[in-house]
Amino acid sequence: MERPNGTSAVYRYAVGLMSGTSVDGIDAAVVAIRGELDGSEKPEVQLVAYENTSYPDQVRAEIFAMFDPRQATIDRVSRLNVWLGELFAQAALAVIRKAGLTPGDIAWIGSHGQTIYHAPDAGSEDGLDLRYTVQIGEGAVIAARTGIPCVSDFRVADMAVGGQGAPLVPYTEYLLYREEKRTLLLQNIGGIGNMTVLPQNCRPDEVYAFDTGPGNVLIDGVVTRLTKGAATMDVGGSLARRGQVHAGLLEELKREPYYQQPIPKSTGRELFSASYMDRLLEDQARYGLSAEDLVATVTRLTAWTIGEGYRRFVRAQHAADVLIVGGGGSYNPVLMSKLQDEMNAMGVAVMTQEDLGFHSDAKEAVAFALLAGCTLDGVPNNLPRVTGAAHPVVMGKISYSPPERE
Numbered sequence: 001m002e003r004p005n006g007t008s009a010v011y012r013y014a015v016g017l018m019s020g021t022s023v024d025g026i027d028a029a030v031v032a033i034r035g036e037l038d039g040s041e042k043p044e045v046q047l048v049a050y051e052n053t054s055y056p057d058q059v060r061a062e063i064f065a066m067f068d069p070r071q072a073t074i075d076r077v078s079r080l081n082v083w084l085g086e087l088f089a090q091a092a093l094a095v096i097r098k099a100g101l102t103p104g105d106i107a108w109i110g111s112h113g114q115t116i117y118h119a120p121d122a123g124s125e126d127g128l129d130l131r132y133t134v135q136i137g138e139g140a141v142i143a144a145r146t147g148i149p150c151v152s153d154f155r156v157a158d159m160a161v162g163g164q165g166a167p168l169v170p171y172t173e174y175l176l177y178r179e180e181k182r183t184l185l186l187q188n189i190g191g192i193g194n195m196t197v198l199p200q201n202c203r204p205d206e207v208y209a210f211d212t213g214p215g216n217v218l219i220d221g222v223v224t225r226l227t228k229g230a231a232t233m234d235v236g237g238s239l240a241r242r243g244q245v246h247a248g249l250l251e252e253l254k255r256e257p258y259y260q261q262p263i264p265k266s267t268g269r270e271l272f273s274a275s276y277m278d279r280l281l282e283d284q285a286r287y288g289l290s291a292e293d294l295v296a297t298v299t300r301l302t303a304w305t306i307g308e309g310y311r312r313f314v315r316a317q318h319a320a321d322v323l324i325v326g327g328g329g330s331y332n333p334v335l336m337s338k339l340q341d342e343m344n345a346m347g348v349a350v351m352t353q354e355d356l357g358f359h360s361d362a363k364e365a366v367a368f369a370l371l372a373g374c375t376l377d378g379v380p381n382n383l384p385r386v387t388g389a390a391h392p393v394v395m396g397k398i399s400y401s402p403p404e405r406e
């Protein structure tokens with residue numbers, strides 16, 4: 001494996017590990033980093049290797065069981081915490097091998113872990129703010145198996161100062177993407193869609209972010225129902241491409257109050273739920289639409305919600321130059337083309353992470369490698385304007401590697 005340009009001594013190699021809300025496996029990335037992570041300069045970050053390791057079915061089922069508080073007994077959660085620690089360590093070692101490196105080359109690991117519970121608005125007791133969040137995948141196990149210091153459990157530090165503990169990726173977007181002369185929008189199209197705004201030449205406290213609405217959740221939801229589970233996504237947008245958007249239904253769906261709700265705001269599967277999908281299928285019957293028409297209509301709606309987020313909450317203060325799309329939705333060409341229509345009409349170009357030489361799937365793993373570097377350097381790595389925290393804090397807990405390697 002060729003080393004990044006320049007001398008290897010000025011590069012620091014790090015590993016980032018992430019397991020997201022779709023629980024499709026562990027994303028592991030090796031990055032080479034040159035420069036400071038405190039925002040005083042733009043660090044140079046190269047993705048050296050990336051790998052997604054699927055979970056064994058049994059592990060995936062156990063994670064889903066732990067989402068249910070009635071099943072998540074303390075012994076099962078604790079056992080899964082160390083189990084995932086072992087799997088994360090294996091994923092780290094595999095991606096390090098893939099990079100042509102050895103554990104001794106890696107300065108640190110940053111591991112997000114797996115969120116099994118997130119209660120940022122949990123309320124108070126006797127005047128005490130009792131918000132909480134749980135990410136499992138024991139950092140001490142990762143450090144012990146790899147011999148590399150591991151930073152984990154990031155979100156709680158932001159919550160401890162009144163933040164939502166999410167989203168955390170915008171700090172790294174600020175580090176990597178901000179530009180002096182252009183205002184950028186970073187749009188993630190995962191299950192839910194979320195936008196980060198990086199005004200031109202911004203300071204960290206000028207960055208803001210919000211959930212635009214559905215990402216792939218409606219498309220996946222209707223496809224799963226229409227195919228009775230035979231398909232779980234509209235691969236390549238092939239259904240949407242063959243359908244006609246129903247203008248009347250589209251207008252009705254646009255009236256969802258969330259889209260008008262002021263920012264900061266976030267949404268989830270609580271709103272875009274199973275019963276929301278049931279209603280969509282009733283709408284399909286009511287208007288006599290084909291499966292393709294329904295998929296085309298929700299695809300068009302999804303693109304509109306992103307355009308609307310920009311139009312309503314961003315454009316007046318920060319006219320943007322470019323919208324950079326990441327997440328699985330960027331692989332749906334019909335969604336991308338509708339998004340392009342929306343944004344181009346407002347003078348905003350649309351690009352993907354890949355167009356910039358980044359990797360959509362690796363983005364969050366890379367982010368946690370960088371956030372961990374901040375932890376070790378003592379650099380605050382939350383964005384209070386984004387999370388609602390009272391002030392910046394250094395997030396992340398460090399598990400040191402065994403002494404014999406020191």
Ligand SMILES: Nc1ncnc2c1ncn2[C@@H]1O[C@H](COP(=O)(O)OP(=O)(O)OP(=O)(O)O)[C@@H](O)[C@H]1O
Pocket residue numbers: 020021022023188189190191192216219220232233234235236237326327328329331332
């Ligand atoms: N080839 C493809 N064609 C169409 N859609 C695709 C394709 N590949 C991925 N997708 C869409 O992307 C989704 C997965 O996106 P992603 O991995 O970003 O989600 P996620 O990890 O749940 O996101 P997050 O945790 O950020 O909400 C799939 O469910 C699907 O809707």
Ligand SMILES: CC(=O)N[C@H]1[C@@H]2OC[C@@H](O2)[C@@H](O)[C@@H]1O[C@H](C)C(=O)O
Pocket residue numbers: 020021115118133165166167168169170190364
């Ligand atoms: C609590 C939690 O795990 N939140 C995730 C989730 O998945 C997407 C969205 O909701 C985002 O807020 C966050 O993750 C990303 C990595 C973040 O913190 O930026």
